[in-house]
Amino acid sequence: MASTATIQPRSALHKARSPGRPKPCRARVVAAAATVSTAATTTAMAAAERTRAPAASVARMKSTGRRAASVASMWRQVQGSHDWDGLLRPLHPVLRDEVARYGELVAACYKVLDVDRSSARYMCCKYGKERVLEEAGVAGAGYEVTRYVYATPDVAGPPSTSSWVGYVAVSTDEMTRRLGRRDVLVSLRGTVTQAEWAANLMSALEPARLDARGAHPDVKVESGFLNLYTSSADSGGGGGMGSCRDQLLREVSRLVTSFSKDHPDEDMSVTLAGHSMGSALAMLLGYDLAELGLNRDASGRRVPVTVFSYGGPRVGNAAFKERCDELGVKVLRVANVRDPVTMLPGALLNEGTRGFLAGLGGDRYTHVGVELALDFLRLRDPASVHDLGAYVSSIKAETCGKVPNAAVDGSRGGVLAKAMEFVEGQRAVAFAWKKAALQMGGLVQTLGMI
Known part of the structure; x- marks a missing residue:
């Protein structure tokens, strides 16, 4: 299956x-200090805007289509430069x-x-x-x-x-x-x-x-x-x-x-x-x-x-x-x-x-x-x-x-949906027992019993 x-x-x-x-986590941008000159402040703000979490740049890449987006054009984001924000x-x-x-x-x-x-x-x-x-x-x-x-x-x-x-x-x-x-x-x-x-x-x-x-x-x-x-x-x-x-x-x-x-x-x-x-x-x-x-x-x-x-x-x-x-x-x-x-x-x-x-x-x-x-x-x-x-x-x-x-149209879909619902229920029970066993094992390990 x-x-x-x-x-x-x-x-x-x-x-x-x-x-x-x-x-x-999310990237944070530190604002430029108020004591710098006006020109330096403008430059720092522009640099900060470029290093902000790349939501806008990612949106632009998505809007231009998959063909325009390549690894070379966004490799730093792919490698996590902004913690994969927006990706x-x-x-x-x-x-x-x-x-x-x-x-x-x-x-x-x-x-x-x-x-x-x-x-x-x-x-x-x-x-x-x-x-x-x-x-x-x-x-x-x-x-x-x-x-x-x-x-x-x-x-x-x-x-x-x-x-x-x-x-x-x-x-x-x-x-x-x-x-x-x-x-x-x-x-x-x-x-x-x-x-x-x-x-x-x-x-x-x-x-x-x-x-x-x-x-x-x-x-x-x-x-x-x-x-x-x-x-x-x-x-x-x-x-x-x-x-x-x-x-x-x-x-x-x-x-x-x-x-x-x-x-x-x-x-x-x-x-x-x-x-x-x-x-x-x-x-x-x-x-x-x-x-x-x-x-x-x-x-x-x-x-x-x-x-x-x-x-x-x-x-x-x-x-x-x-x-x-x-x-x-x-x-x-x-x-x-x-x-x-x-x-x-x-x-x-x-x-x-x-x-x-x-x-x-x-x-x-x-x-x-x-x-x-x-x-x-x-x-x-x-x-x-x-x-x-x-x-x-x-x-x-x-x-x-x-x-x-997704269920197939018609009655067959209804039968499949019910079957899947039953399987999901059984799987949820099994997973709950597995999780409980893992928690007990974690407690035993934490207490140094093994």
């Missing part, structure tokens, strides 16, 4: 999801295509991962960097893979064997012209191995300690994700090249510096895309790059860092979110409202907690960024709620504001 898919406005989802959910409701076609495109580049990680236990390349990529995208079915993606990335969780014992979790790539000259900037891409898969699952269950918050001066001890992240990001091994698939963090920081900063030197007139972006666990790693990397100032090009200009998260969990506390906002790390969370992973960790105590539980105090998990909410479920495949392929299909469907599977 076909899946049902909608992209719903946040107002429509408010009743279905936990109350008190934070509203997406989500309804979903702008250029943003839709870009979110789907990055999702497919993450899906490539699953297609080329060797999961055959008898293979000599078990938990490594089956192909070399030169042909991996072609073998993954995205030959025309317009990127050149420059490095493979490995992670080594040590939660199940001493770190030993590393697993391939994704790749770093850079846009080709042709793709750069289409995108309007040189794009450095990091693509990261979700959980596969038992050690990775074990890391995901380590839900205690601990200080990130990724800033060089230790100036932000209040910034805390999930201990399992941090372990996966920072642990290293001297042997295994990673070739003794250090932790996942070391590999990523070295390669991304190398590409930013190298291409900005060779092409000083080009604009540049850093895009971090991940699914599930991979989105958590992407979040940590985005914060890390900005905190260390490694997103600066050869001339010292700040290169925008954007995270596209697909079915991603919460990663850190409120201080982590606030610091990401201060550093200008932009995050678009593509989240299916039926996907339990997006409710974890902190299913019980989180940014939306109200009432008695809110009085317990202490750190609580907080989502970062702006949410693009989806609503889909394949009735014959409940696990599809977290499937990356289903996420991408839902985005491509472009059903924003439409009712999925």
